[in-house]
Amino acid sequence: MLFRSILLVVKDPQQYTFNADAIAVEARTGAVRKLIDYRKSVPTQYSPKKVPGNVWYIPRVRYRMPEYEDHPSQKPEALLDRIIAASSNEGDLILDPFSGVFTTCAVAKRLGRKSIGIEVDHSYYEVGLRRLGLTQPADSNYSHPLQKAYERRNSRDSAPSLFSVTEDAT
Numbered sequence: 176m177l178f179r180s181i182l183l184v185v186k187d188p189q190q191y192t193f194n195a196d197a198i199a200v201e202a203r204t205g206a207v208r209k210l211i212d213y214r215k216s217v218p219t220q221y222s223p224k225k226v227p228g229n230v231w232y233i234p235r236v237r238y239r240m241p242e243y244e245d246h247p248s249q250k251p252e253a254l255l256d257r258i259i260a261a262s263s264n265e266g267d268l269i270l271d272p273f274s275g276v277f278t279t280c281a282v283a284k285r286l287g288r289k290s291i292g293i294e295v296d297h298s299y300y301e302v303g304l305r306r307l308g309l310t311q312p313a314d315s316n317y318s319h320p321l322q323k324a325y326e327r328r329n330s331r332d333s334a335p336s337l338f339s340v341t342e343d344a345t
């Protein structure tokens with residue numbers, strides 16, 4: 176099991192985006208047992224939905240999952256889904272300055288957000304282009320979906336320099 180800390184940092188604590196309804200999950204307590212919440216001014220049944228708590232259980236990306244790319248710390252799309260849906264609105268601009276294989280940008284695009292991704296490793300950058308539908312399959316090795324085999328490719332020989340992708344969802 177992997178643990179990662181996520182910080183929610185806002186510029187103005189009085190005014191920031193938090194779309195609770197967009198990330199609501201099933202409530203497993205009072206609602207399941209159809210209990211009445213007597214703390215409310217008009218007692219009503221517990222809501223079957225709730226905002227996720229402080230600890231999120233999201234499976235790490237495994238080799239056999241369709242979203243898997245050859246990156247040592249690829250984040251699950253489900254994680255970015257929740258973060259982006261909660262903290263931005265359609266048409267907003269998302270920045271990921273350490274993009275890896277551009278999971279953030281791919282999810283941002285799917286959710287109708289614009290994004291800017293920056294990645295130092297050229298091969299990861301090319302995977303990002305593919306995930307964002309910005310390259311043709313013939314462009315490079317990384318433009319093809321990953322060919323999965325039981326043996327993993329662990330060596331890459333790219334020279335580091337700065338590359339960035341700007342993706343506009345419109």
Ligand SMILES: C[S@@+](CC[C@H](N)C(=O)[O-])C[C@H]1O[C@@H](n2cnc3c(N)ncnc32)[C@H](O)[C@@H]1O
Pocket residue numbers: 246248249250251272273274275276277278279293294295296299
């Ligand atoms: C933790 S990974 C990001 C994984 C990403 N969230 C994903 O799902 O693929 C961090 C990435 O930052 C890149 N990186 C490290 N230093 C960088 C820099 N100075 N500028 C741009 N990218 C950098 C690394 O190459 C690595 O791919």
